[in-house]
Amino acid sequence: MRSDGRAGRVACRREPTDYEPFPDVYRDPDGILARWLEVCQIVPLWGQEWECTAAWHQAPRRFPEVFYYWVEAGHGWYRLGGAAERCGLRPGDLLMVPPMVLHEVGPERGVRMKLYTAHFHARVYETVDLTSLLGMAGAFPEVAGAPYRRAAPGLAREYALQAPGWKMAMASAVREILLFIIRHHGSRLSVVPRSGRQTAIVRLQPVFDLIRDRLGEPNLKVAELAARLSVSEVYLRKLFRSAVRMSPVEFVRRRRIDRACTLLRTTELTTEAVADRCGFSDPAFFFRTFRGMMATTPSAYRRVEDV
Secondary structure, eight states: EEEEEOOOOOOOEGGGGGSSTTTTOOOOOOHHHHHHHHHHHEEEEEEEEEEEEEEEEEEEEOSSSSEEEEEEOOOOEEEETTTTSSSSEOOEEEEEEEETTTEEEETTTTTTTTEEEEEEEEEETTTTHHHHHOOEEEEEEEOOTSSSHHHHHHHHHHHHHOOTTTHHHHHHHHHHHHHHHHHHHHGGGSSSOOOHHHHHHHHTTHHHHHHHHTTTOOOOHHHHHHHHHHHOOOHHHHHHHHHSSHHHHHHHHHHHHHHHHHHHHOOOOOHHHHHHHHTTTOOOHHHHHHHHHHSSHHHHHHHHOOO
């Protein structure tokens, strides 16, 4: 504590060195992560609570959004990305699964589990997934101060009741979880590569905005995207490879399937109507594209449960 030095003053200002530091903060000397967090948009989709019998087993699958399990009771295991070895899950663990990462989960033999799940987007510049950028995948244990035990049931309750402000409340809880991992498990995260990818993401922001606004138009051309930046199509493809590791056509198609997944799970629209809203003029091509990316059909995806 430091006094302001004036006679008769009884108030003292607490100095930064008086506060206990966060135990394992992600090191961000060039401020890249700080800038990404400032422009990261959290969009909650749903949250649920599950009681799982000892016979339960979640077969390998992937989602286009971030997905997590929080384990309240019971021991289990998981595999990410098609790994051969199983990793353990114990009460208090939060299993984070970035978009499109293959994952498989199950209980230990004869064990019942109680789980909470949530789906959400955490997108930098409304486009690039934050958890993928940071390598935020796997089980994060419930260390002192972790918000998981409070946030996970809260997310399920907010989604179930959908009282006014429920999306804001869910987004706030998700942001708290992400920040906790960044500040308490920072050594497990990494942004690779740094400057090149950051520069490309920022440079492409006008193109990302154009794609978002015209995603439902099937005639959106790469030439129009390049024209937005006044660059050649060849250079635009280089920027996309650097920023999102795919071509402009692949990126637009991925965003369309992302939107289709959300519509299939949150509306009663027919598959044909979903295809039309997502920029697919040919329902058969939509079906093939969806099945190729999601390893299931649109109608089957609509019926998929979290566990």
